[in-house]
Every structure is written in C-alpha cells, then in structure tokens.
Amino acid sequence: MILGLFITSGRVANNEQRRTRGGVGGGGGGGSGPTAAAVAAAAQKQKALLQRVETDVSNLVDNFAVLVNAARVNDPPVRNSQEAFMMEVRAARMVLAADSLLKLVSELKQTAIFSGFASLNDHVEQRTAEFQ
Numbered sequence: 272m273i274l275g276l277f278i279t280s281g282r283v284a285n286n287e288q289r290r291t292r293g294g295v296g297g298g299g300g301g302g303s304g305p306t307a308a309a310v311a312a313a314a315q316k317q318k319a320l321l322q323r324v325e326t327d328v329s330n331l332v333d334n335f336a337v338l339v340n341a342a343r344v345n346d347p348p349v350r351n352s353q354e355a356f357m358m359e360v361r362a363a364r365m366v367l368a369a370d371s372l373l374k375l376v377s378e379l380k381q382t383a384i385f386s387g388f389a390s391l392n393d394h395v396e397q398r399t400a401e402f403q
Contacts, residue, residue: 330368
C-alpha cells in the first residue's frame, strides 16, 4: 500500500509541476514520468508515514506492556489510587495511538483515491490534446 502511495504521489507532484509550467505538456516533459523533485517528495512522505506507523505501534505495545504489569494480581489485593490512575493513563494513550493509526489508514485511502483520479484526469487531458 505504501509503495503504491510512493508511485501515485510522484504522479500527483508531477501533475502539479506541469500545471504550474503552463498546462499539460507545457515544459516539454509531458508524461515522461515523475521528476526527481517529485520522487524525492514522495520518498520523504513515505518515510514520514512509516515513522508515524512505527511510533504508533511501539506506543501501543509499550503501553499495553505497562498496563499488563500494573494489572498483575498481588497477594494483598490492595490497589492505591496512583496505580489505578497510571492504568487509566496508559489505556488512554493506547486509544490515542490506535486513533492515530486509524487516521493514517484514512489518509492513505484518500491519497490513493484522489491521486488515482488526478492521474486519470491527466491522462484524459493528454489524450484530448493529442487528438485536437
């Protein structure tokens, strides 16, 4: 999925560069592929997304481990308010990390959908220009 984002992000950046140069094929590179700047931007975005995923997953695992350790059953079943508060905080952090992962998945889906439409529109414009 992320590799697809890398490829489609390059197309989106390439389309944006062509629009700023004066339309489809305005710079002589019409449809030859992503430029070096577009590939670099896509690689940077991919690296940032991978870092976000790694951070969120490690937060989930770390907070779950602390939560399980705090929930251990001791011989005297006495819990003080500090341990209970710590468990609530860790559970809230797990929820935040899971929410962040869900937002990341949503962002990836939107990028895949919209970049697909952008490349389709670019292809239609290019074919229209060829036949005129």
